[in-house]
Amino acid sequence: xxxxxxxxxxxxxxxxxxxxxxxxxxxxxxxxxxxxxxxxxxxxxxxxxxxxxxxxxxxxxxxxxxxxxxxxxxxxxxxxxxxxxxxxxxxxxxxxxxxxxxxxxxxxxxxxxxxxxxxxxxxxxxxxxxxxxxxxxxxxxxxxxxxxxxxxxxxxxxxxxxxxxxxxxxxxxxxxxxxxxxxxxxxxxxxxxxxxxxxxxxxxxxxxxxxxxxxxxxxxxxxxxxxxxxxxxxxxxxxxxxxxxxxxxxxxxxxxxxxxx
Amino acid sequence: xxxxxxxxxxxxxxxxxxxxxxxxxxxxxxxxxxxxxxxxxxxxxxxxxxxxxxxxxxxxxxxxxxxxxxxxxxxxxxxxxxxxxxxxxxxxxxxxxxxxxxxxxxxxxxxxxxxxxxxxxxxxxxxxxxxxxxxxxxxxxxxxxxxxxxxxxxxxxxxxxxxxxxxxxxxxxxxxxxxxxxxxxxxxxxxxxxxxxxxxxxxxxxxxxxxxxxxxxxxxxxxxxxxxxxxxxxxxxxxxxxxxxxxxxxxxxxxxxxxxxxxxxxxxxxxxxxxxxxxxxxxxxxxxxxxxxxxxxxxxxxxxxxxxxxxxxxxxxxxxxxxxxxxxxxxxxxxxxxxxxxxxxxxxxxxxxxxxxxxxxxxxxxxxxxx
Numbered sequence: 001x002x003x004x005x006x007x008x009x010x011x012x013x014x015x016x017x018x019x020x021x022x023x024x025x026x027x028x029x030x031x032x033x034x035x036x037x038x039x040x041x042x043x044x045x046x047x048x049x050x051x052x053x054x055x056x057x058x059x060x061x062x063x064x065x066x067x068x069x070x071x072x073x074x075x076x077x078x079x080x081x082x083x084x085x086x087x088x089x090x091x092x093x094x095x096x097x098x099x100x101x102x103x104x105x106x107x108x109x110x111x112x113x114x115x116x117x118x119x120x121x122x123x124x125x126x127x128x129x130x131x132x133x134x135x136x137x138x139x140x141x142x143x144x145x146x147x148x149x150x151x152x153x154x155x156x157x158x159x160x161x162x163x164x165x166x167x168x169x170x171x172x173x174x175x176x177x178x179x180x181x182x183x184x185x186x187x188x189x190x191x192x193x194x195x196x197x198x199x200x201x202x203x204x205x206x207x208x209x210x211x212x213x214x215x216x217x218x219x220x221x222x223x224x225x226x227x228x229x230x231x232x233x234x235x236x237x238x239x240x241x242x243x244x245x246x247x248x249x250x251x252x253x254x255x256x257x258x259x260x261x
Numbered sequence: 262x263x264x265x266x267x268x269x270x271x272x273x274x275x276x277x278x279x280x281x282x283x284x285x286x287x288x289x290x291x292x293x294x295x296x297x298x299x300x301x302x303x304x305x306x307x308x309x310x311x312x313x314x315x316x317x318x319x320x321x322x323x324x325x326x327x328x329x330x331x332x333x334x335x336x337x338x339x340x341x342x343x344x345x346x347x348x349x350x351x352x353x354x355x356x357x358x359x360x361x362x363x364x365x366x367x368x369x370x371x372x373x374x375x376x377x378x379x380x381x382x383x384x385x386x387x388x389x390x391x392x393x394x395x396x397x398x399x400x401x402x403x404x405x406x407x408x409x410x411x412x413x414x415x416x417x418x419x420x421x422x423x424x425x426x427x428x429x430x431x432x433x434x435x436x437x438x439x440x441x442x443x444x445x446x447x448x449x450x451x452x453x454x455x456x457x458x459x460x461x462x463x464x465x466x467x468x469x470x471x472x473x474x475x476x477x478x479x480x481x482x483x484x485x486x487x488x489x490x491x492x493x494x495x496x497x498x499x500x501x502x503x504x505x506x507x508x509x510x511x512x513x514x515x516x517x518x519x520x521x522x523x524x525x526x527x528x529x530x531x532x533x534x535x536x537x538x539x540x541x542x543x544x545x546x547x548x549x550x551x552x553x554x555x556x557x558x559x560x561x562x563x564x565x566x567x568x569x570x571x572x573x574x575x576x577x578x579x580x581x582x583x584x585x586x587x588x589x590x591x592x593x594x595x596x597x598x599x600x601x602x603x604x605x606x607x608x609x610x611x612x613x614x615x616x617x618x619x620x621x622x623x624x625x626x627x628x629x630x631x632x
Contacts, residue, residue, distance in 0.1 A: 059502060061498070061501075061502075080501070081498075081502055082501050082504045082505060082506055082507070083504075085501075085503055085504035086504045090502070091502055093498075093499065093502075097496045097498060097499035098495075098499070099492045099495035099496055099499065099500075100495050100496075101491065101494075101495050101561070102488065102491055102492065102495060106488055106491075109485075109488055110488045110489060110492045110500070110503060110505070111503050113485060113488070113489055113505060116485075117485070118484075118485060120481070120484070120485075120486040120513065123481060123484025123485055123486055123487070124476075124480045124481050124484070125480075130484065133485070137485075155281060173503060174502075174503070176503070177503050177504055
């Protein structure tokens with residue numbers, strides 16, 4: 001830590017005392033987090049601990065009632081979800097949110113919306129720019145989908161994909177927006193151990209290949225222990241423990257929060 | 262490297278034939294062109310009764326209206342019940358322009374083209390003005406407010422008097438307040454509307470307009486903008502999370518759809534010699550009728566909207582021989598169509614038939630079949 005501080009502001013994500021209250025309920029309180037570029041960080045905690053609320057705060061779905069957060073030194077607090085995404089934060093959802101009536105290819109191409117642009121008029125009039133951009137979009141989308149081994153079902157409707165592939169497609173769509181920080185909300189939910197194992201490798205692969213910093217919410221301890229270098233444990237909206245994964249998972253307080261006394 | 266290898270196969274597969282979307286669109290274009298050629302031939306060889314001939318332009322009007330409402334309801338996924346209001350603005354703006362410039366611009370096609378431009382711009386401006394406050398709402402609330410705006414537009418044109426003289430335009434809420442000079446003439450006369458619009462609309466122009474609308478709608482849907490719009494329909498929160506400007510695109514669709522409806526209005530008003538606004542042409546009845554076409558044709562289904570609008574508009578006229586039972590049969594047919602398009606049995610039947618014709622496509626549609 002001391003070295004990094006000496007090097008100046010190298011943190012990719014800096015969350016300071018972030019909090020939100022719904023009515024009288026402190027859903028998240030005093031949340032602090034510093035992620036360095038390339039980190040694979042885990043966020044765990046029992047049901048209702050406020051993990052997804054943290055994601056919703058970081059992506060602008062909720063406006064924080066306390067604290068603030070920075071990406072690459074730029075303050076993101078108070079910005080709209082679309083703006084936050086443009087500045088480099090992409091996410092997936094706990095309950096999958098795909099564009100059900102669009103094909104697999106088009107789902108990723110929507111993700112490329114702000115990466116490869118042409119005007120509405122160019123699209124309607126089918127000017128040369130349309131074909132050039134569409135070709136580039138197709139190539140990029142297929143490249144992304146092949147990372148998740150989805151290149152065989154380009155024209156399948158997203159709703160017709162099996163569950164595991166829907167999760168992968170959602171990650172592919174998030175990466176298409178060219179983020180610096182990727183937030184994964186329970187990526188292994190509903191997966192069998194083999195699929196989870198495969199997912200772990202994929203997450204590591206995409207982190208290296210797309211220069212990502214990844215923050216994962218997960219219930220599956222094998223996944224957390226397998227890929228996250230560091231974790232934060234949330235309980236009742238507050239931070240219970242924080243640090244190296246193997247040490248935190250041995251913490252009696254954490255075990256108590258998960259398993260009861 | 263791995264990705265590079267994988268790149269080759271799916272894309273080259275795509276290049277083999279037309280993409281499914283493109284193919285589907287071409288079939289729709291061909292269908293509209295065939296319909297035009299058929300009826301144009303029937304008409305020029307005198308094989309079409311006059312009563313049926315007079316249906317052709319209104320069919321085009323209704324098809325254009327259905328296509329434009331389909332953009333809002335089917336593609337964007339927001340319910341609008343005031344669409345006839347935009348048609349009304351277009352009809353009045355277009356007619357007004359034509360009557361005003363009838364002597365100045367003697368070339369019919371030029372005047373008519375300009376009338377379309379004026380109407381499209383007027384309707385688009387109305388679309389923006391109404392869209393900005395209204396599009397903050399969603400679902401039922403949006404439907405109710407658009408319904409109200411549609412009625413407001415209709416009521417306003419019914420009390421508006423506009424005349425022109427050597428001093429310029431005069432606008433008032435009653436005929437006596439217009440204060441026209443000797444050489445002036447009243448163009449828009451409140452509830453009496455606009456009379457003596459040049460009857461420039463023909464089946465050919467209607468067809469051209471349908472084709473233009475169709476091209477705009479299909480090209481839009483198969484583009485970056487179209488995908489963004491459909492992503493908002495499918496999942497607003499996810500669309501926001503990948504950087505789609507929801508409000509901007511909603512307003513764009515609303516405005517474009519209003520402009521197209523405005524053009525339909527011009528086609529409508531130049532097919533009649535006198536134009537008045539009432540519940541049946543620009544009111545809530547019309548908006549609901551168009552919505553029926555869009556819903557029965559299948560939300561977001563361009564070809565379905567066209568067929569439903571053409572068939573359902575012509576049907577009451579074709580059933581005229583049944584006299585008193587006409588509307589009864591019409592309603593029964595509406596219900597039957599609804600069951601046919603959504604009933605599980607019929608959906609399966611259609612899939613079976615499609616499967617026989619196109620073995621490959623049908624297999625792709627089976628859920629879960631992925632390599």
